[in-house]
Amino acid sequence: MLLMSLVLVVLDGAIANIALPTIAASYGAAAGDTVWVVSSYQLAVLVALLPCGALGEMFGPRRVFLTGVAVFTLGSAACAFAGSLPVLVAARFAQGLGGGAIMGLVAMNLRSAVPQRLLGTIIGFNAMAIAISSAAGPGLAGAILAVASWPWLFAVNIPIGIAILAGGRLLARMPGVKRPFSLVVLVANTLMFVLFFSGAERMASDPGIGAVLIGASGLCLVTLLRLERRSATPLIPTDLLAEPAFRVAVIASIACFTGQMLSYVALPFYLQHNLDMTPVRAGLYMMPWPAAVIVVAPIAGRLADRVKTAWLCAAGGGLLALGLAIVALCPRDPSGVTFVIGAVIAGSGFGLFQTPNNRLLLLSAPKARSGAAGAMQGTARLLGQTFGAISMSILFAIVPAAAAPEIALLLAGACAVVASLVSLRRARWEVVG
Numbered sequence: 001m002l003l004m005s006l007v008l009v010v011l012d013g014a015i016a017n018i019a020l021p022t023i024a025a026s027y028g029a030a031a032g033d034t035v036w037v038v039s040s041y042q043l044a045v046l047v048a049l050l051p052c053g054a055l056g057e058m059f060g061p062r063r064v065f066l067t068g069v070a071v072f073t074l075g076s077a078a079c080a081f082a083g084s085l086p087v088l089v090a091a092r093f094a095q096g097l098g099g100g101a102i103m104g105l106v107a108m109n110l111r112s113a114v115p116q117r118l119l120g121t122i123i124g125f126n127a128m129a130i131a132i133s134s135a136a137g138p139g140l141a142g143a144i145l146a147v148a149s150w151p152w153l154f155a156v157n158i159p160i161g162i163a164i165l166a167g168g169r170l171l172a173r174m175p176g177v178k179r180p181f182s183l184v185v186l187v188a189n190t191l192m193f194v195l196f197f198s199g200a201e202r203m204a205s206d207p208g209i210g211a212v213l214i215g216a217s218g219l220c221l222v223t224l225l226r227l228e229r230r231s232a233t234p235l236i237p238t239d240l241l242a243e244p245a246f247r248v249a250v251i252a253s254i255a256c257f258t259g260q261m262l263s264y265v266a267l268p269f270y271l272q273h274n275l276d277m278t279p280v281r282a283g284l285y286m287m288p289w290p291a292a293v294i295v296v297a298p299i300a301g302r303l304a305d306r307v308k309t310a311w312l313c314a315a316g317g318g319l320l321a322l323g324l325a326i327v328a329l330c331p332r333d334p335s336g337v338t339f340v341i342g343a344v345i346a347g348s349g350f351g352l353f354q355t356p357n358n359r360l361l362l363l364s365a366p367k368a369r370s371g372a373a374g375a376m377q378g379t380a381r382l383l384g385q386t387f388g389a390i391s392m393s394i395l396f397a398i399v400p401a402a403a404a405p406e407i408a409l410l411l412a413g414a415c416a417v418v419a420s421l422v423s424l425r426r427a428r429w430e431v432v433g
Helices: 002-015 017-027 036-059 061-080 085-113 116-147 157-170 183-202 207-227 244-274 279-285 288-303 309-329 337-363 367-398 404-424
Strands: none
Touching (some): 002 061, 002 085, 002 116, 036 183, 036 367, 061 085, 085 367, 244 309, 288 337, 309 337
């Protein structure tokens, strides 16, 4: 049930992209305006993650998680029946708020439901489920649109959401720890992510305004840290980040996901422009990466119970960098064989890195702070993906379009190397088991 809810959130993050032209035509809207159908969802998830993690610790993860599922399901219904583009964008934002609660509390619920000795394995299946969802998103959207109109992309969530809510009684009840929750802190957190996201969106088209907005986001971060400097359980978990293992895992995760997003944006351009593939063929050649993650992630979960995660993450980052280097530096192969080899190696490395790193993020936090740890895990992933998207936009703006994909892949490989080297730093204090 927990994995099903996570699949639902990840799918919805990607499933709407393919329908944007159809949505624009149905509302008579400009194509640029429909981008907010995707952006509003991503922004809401970012805004909701840390507060929902805190609320889960205060009121119990089961209650906040199921509230998130309910909000997500109602938001899906509102999307399906939206009569205008602004209503659809608002409904997607509501979906994202529910999705943030789901993503932030899945880890805390898992930790209360699964013995610690099995947690690495379960997190491996968790990574596998996310990989399947990411890979299946565009294909599933295309299949739905082939037989139905775009509102069904959101309507299909409704029965699944209801089923998850019905099974919610199976989740363990964990008592919350009552503590103050500051509205000023909540506003500062929201402004921080809104300004950061808005600045990131503008970096390619208007870098001056984008830089100002991101700078203002930084001021909100400083304000937020000052407001909570005496809190034992701050919204931004500085208490957890003070622990070297947790801090290193967060930094490595951001670096790895920056490389992943750079790669995911660059690879379709590389396949279609540099190898002259059709969009359909390029889509097929994108499949080896998530397929490799699906195979390797559960294996990495089992290994994480027996081998230092620092070594596994370092090896994973190295394999990711190697695979990307093969694609970017080897002579172009119109048959695509070299590309597939590189993609399989990169996907294997990504799967080998993510599962142990996520396990460490969760287990290095006290059980009472699992909500903050899970929320920080999701925040690191989304921040990394945003940095990757910004980097790709800047590359397209400053270098020739033909060269941008290969440069992006090399930069992505450099991010993977950073993730690998950062992970190695924690080997000296890490204990297996």
